[in-house]
Amino acid sequence: xxxxxxxxxxxxxxxxxxxxxxxxxxxxxxxxxxxxxxxxxxxxxxxxxxxxxxxxxxxxxxxxxxxxxxxxxxxxxxxxxxxxxxxxxxxxxxxxxxxxxxxxxxxxxxxxxxxxxxxxxxxxxxxxxxxxxxxxxxxxxxxxxxxxxxxxxxxxxxxxxxxxxxxxxxxxxxxxxxxxxxxxxxxxxxxxxxxxxxxxxxxxxxxxxxxxxxxxxxxxxxxxxxxxxxxxxxxxxxxxxxxxxxxxxxxxxxxxxxxxxxxxxxxxxxxxxxxxxxxxxxxxxxxxxxxxxxxxxxxxxxxxxxxxxxxxxxxxxxxxxxxxxxxxxxxxxxxxxxxxxxxxxxxxxxxxxxxxxxxxxxxxxxxxxxxxxxxxxxxxxxxxxxxxxxxxxxxxxxxxxxxxxxxxxxxxxxxxxxxxxxxxxxxxxxxxxxxxxxxxxxxxxxxxxxxxxxxxxxxxxxxxxxxxxxxxxxxxxxxxxxxxxxxxxxxxxxxxxxxxxxxxxxxxxxxxxxxxxxxxxxxxxxxxxxxxxxxxxxxxxxxxxxxxxxxxxxxxxxxxxxxxxxxxxxxxxxxxxxxxxxxxxxxxxxxxxxxxxxxxxxxxxxxxxxxxxxxxxxxxxxxxxxxxxxxxxxxxxxxxxxxxxxxxxxxxxxxxxxxxxxxxxxxxxxxxxxxxxxxxxxxxxxxxxxx
Amino acid sequence: xxxxxxxxxxxxxxxxxxxxxxxxxxxxxxxxxxxxxxxxxxxxxxxxxxxxxxxxxxxxxxxxxxxxxxxxxxxxxxxxxxxxxxxxxxxxxxxxxxxxxxxxxxxxxxxxxxxxxxxx
Numbered sequence: 001x002x003x004x005x006x007x008x009x010x011x012x013x014x015x016x017x018x019x020x021x022x023x024x025x026x027x028x029x030x031x032x033x034x035x036x037x038x039x040x041x042x043x044x045x046x047x048x049x050x051x052x053x054x055x056x057x058x059x060x061x062x063x064x065x066x067x068x069x070x071x072x073x074x075x076x077x078x079x080x081x082x083x084x085x086x087x088x089x090x091x092x093x094x095x096x097x098x099x100x101x102x103x104x105x106x107x108x109x110x111x112x113x114x115x116x117x118x119x120x121x122x123x124x125x126x127x128x129x130x131x132x133x134x135x136x137x138x139x140x141x142x143x144x145x146x147x148x149x150x151x152x153x154x155x156x157x158x159x160x161x162x163x164x165x166x167x168x169x170x171x172x173x174x175x176x177x178x179x180x181x182x183x184x185x186x187x188x189x190x191x192x193x194x195x196x197x198x199x200x201x202x203x204x205x206x207x208x209x210x211x212x213x214x215x216x217x218x219x220x221x222x223x224x225x226x227x228x229x230x231x232x233x234x235x236x237x238x239x240x241x242x243x244x245x246x247x248x249x250x251x252x253x254x255x256x257x258x259x260x261x262x263x264x265x266x267x268x269x270x271x272x273x274x275x276x277x278x279x280x281x282x283x284x285x286x287x288x289x290x291x292x293x294x295x296x297x298x299x300x301x302x303x304x305x306x307x308x309x310x311x312x313x314x315x316x317x318x319x320x321x322x323x324x325x326x327x328x329x330x331x332x333x334x335x336x337x338x339x340x341x342x343x344x345x346x347x348x349x350x351x352x353x354x355x356x357x358x359x360x361x362x363x364x365x366x367x368x369x370x371x372x373x374x375x376x377x378x379x380x381x382x383x384x385x386x387x388x389x390x391x392x393x394x395x396x397x398x399x400x401x402x403x404x405x406x407x408x409x410x411x412x413x414x415x416x417x418x419x420x421x422x423x424x425x426x427x428x429x430x431x432x433x434x435x436x437x438x439x440x441x442x443x444x445x446x447x448x449x450x451x452x453x454x455x456x457x458x459x460x461x462x463x464x465x466x467x468x469x470x471x472x473x474x475x476x477x478x479x480x481x482x483x484x485x486x487x488x489x490x491x492x493x494x495x496x497x498x499x500x501x502x503x504x505x506x507x508x509x510x511x512x513x514x515x516x517x518x519x520x521x522x523x524x525x526x527x528x529x530x531x532x533x534x535x536x537x538x539x540x541x542x543x544x545x546x547x548x549x550x551x552x553x554x555x556x557x558x559x560x561x562x563x564x565x566x567x568x569x570x571x572x573x574x575x576x577x578x579x580x581x582x583x584x585x586x587x588x589x590x591x592x593x594x595x596x597x598x599x600x601x602x603x604x605x606x607x608x609x610x611x612x613x614x615x616x617x618x619x620x621x622x623x624x625x626x627x628x629x630x631x632x633x634x635x636x637x638x639x640x641x642x643x644x645x646x647x648x649x650x651x652x653x654x655x656x657x658x659x660x661x662x663x664x665x666x667x668x669x670x671x672x673x674x675x676x677x678x679x680x681x682x683x684x685x686x687x688x689x690x691x
Numbered sequence: 692x693x694x695x696x697x698x699x700x701x702x703x704x705x706x707x708x709x710x711x712x713x714x715x716x717x718x719x720x721x722x723x724x725x726x727x728x729x730x731x732x733x734x735x736x737x738x739x740x741x742x743x744x745x746x747x748x749x750x751x752x753x754x755x756x757x758x759x760x761x762x763x764x765x766x767x768x769x770x771x772x773x774x775x776x777x778x779x780x781x782x783x784x785x786x787x788x789x790x791x792x793x794x795x796x797x798x799x800x801x802x803x804x805x806x807x808x809x810x811x
Contacts, residue, residue: 005707005798005799007710008703008706008707008710009703011702011703011706012703014702014703015701015702015703016703044745045700045745045746045747048745048774049700049701049704049745051774051795052701052704052743052772052774052795052796053701053703053704054796055774055795055796056704056707056795056796056797056798057703057707057796058796058798063796070774168766169759169765169766169788170785170788170789170790171766171767171768171769171788171789171790171809172768172790172791173809176808176809180808205765205766229791230785230790230791230792233782233785234785
């Protein structure tokens, strides 16, 4: 029977990466001078599992590498070795190296062997083994010895086997061993009944018999001994070669505790599988990262429950259909309501399956903060909260990089050096909070630092230098802060290798916007900054406001809508022809007439007859002039790009309850469209509004 | 067909072991650690137990010790999955009442050969 073990690799890699995360987070919290036993145990267990799995699944280089790591951890665990901080850092590098090795094994790519070797040697040095190569040479010799012994002609062996009384209580059966010996050659046996007690003293659970066996086999002594390996402490055993009568050949296995088990031989048997496996992996090549998802079984159970209820509702409804009577209309309505409820719950449950706790994304930050603060000589404490908050897997994958960038930014530019902090009367250690929570249909992620805050004057000056604003513009603090998200903006005088990697905050903002989210910053000089990211929980569903223009229905994402109002013509100001501004309290906002943008008919072009939906995108408010507001509902987003092509002003389409297709408006793209259509007139209107 | 109680905290090892055993026609009861195994063991009577040693909550040695205390498990073959580095694990296991062990790493064929040793 051959089994293709590569089918188990997915789970192995997944749990190994999880194991590495456990190791990393435990190592980061480890106090080298006084390590917590439970932490060391957790680290050891993770390494142990990776080693066991990699061996079984044929990743021998990972096994060898982890073996040294495990040995070191084992010595730490049993107090034979005292860790120091350098070694903790070495262990962290080991985790990184293992991660690379596992990634390479998974994707069938090559790995920097020199780096692996150097960490391997460092681990050996930590263990006090300087002569690494000698040990390896010795190992090779052992294999050779075994091989040479294996080539032998049939010999006669006399085996005396006298089990201890309690042998049966370990679940062992002499018969099993005899069967195994028989497989090695020709076996004859003679039982010694002399110790058998009289029947009234006989205990069926004890073993009174002993045996003298004669085995003619080509197998060597090791192989015979191996049959008795499990019971060597529970019996008297002697194995004697009959052809040579010298006493030196009598081996007492009981005394010989260090009987080598033929593990080297086993390992070499596994090796061909490795080669085959590597070749197969190289063929598969591609990155397997996001193709599978681990789902809590309770979520699957909930789903099955829902489907069960749906089936019941469906059968109930079809019964009404078969023998329809107008008297049952009440019940039919009830059934339909139930169907609606079932469908909604089913939808929510299906969405749940794609939801993962944000801890998957947060987990990398302790290490990042640890490394960065060491590098910069800052003292920073990272506090995480709301790690259990769930969000869609795709959103999570895409928010990773922007989050890293914001955290790097806070560490690099936000939190000050320890002496600066002390001078400012603040605690020496800065605090960086990462919070996540649900708010409405969104997930909110906050990155809060207690650093110096944004420097208004410097940002203003920089923006003027870059031509982003005019030197005499009067901007509110928030508007100035928002400038950091403008393209090509960087306040760091020197580009550091921490946050100045050529990616600006504008990219962060664009990435978040692509996910249908927004990012904003609040800052107070000397007290710190708060970056707030607001994201939809999922990319597949959106809370929308249905609006009507003429005969067309459009959907505006609820997240973009600030308010909707009945227009009052007195508040409207027309400037330079097409451009209309609406006075909204102390603000003027441009009126965007959807019917003219999309060139369709509307009920009435008079502002007094319609409604104004005030929406916001990228810090710009606009008033969308529509004929009517319809329902608010969740809509399933269908991509226009994959099914048709990208359409300016739209982010997608959806199918409504009555089967018609409705377009989902993309406010920021609409603003661009409006600007293009109104050309310079609009831009002056925007400027007026900003002023 | 014989039933085997398998205990491992590693999902991939569990998957590999269970797939192999089921493929060979054995019935498998799965447990994720010693505590889980002990609670599952009480309701059934498997023909063999195959347990990892290093596990959270309850390790394999303690599990074997506890199982041996149960009347229906006095003679059940119990195998430990262990690594070569844990030499004294074997003697600890034996003292606890383990029948034998299978050394990691192992492949499916080695696993089946070992199981066949204890289930005739």
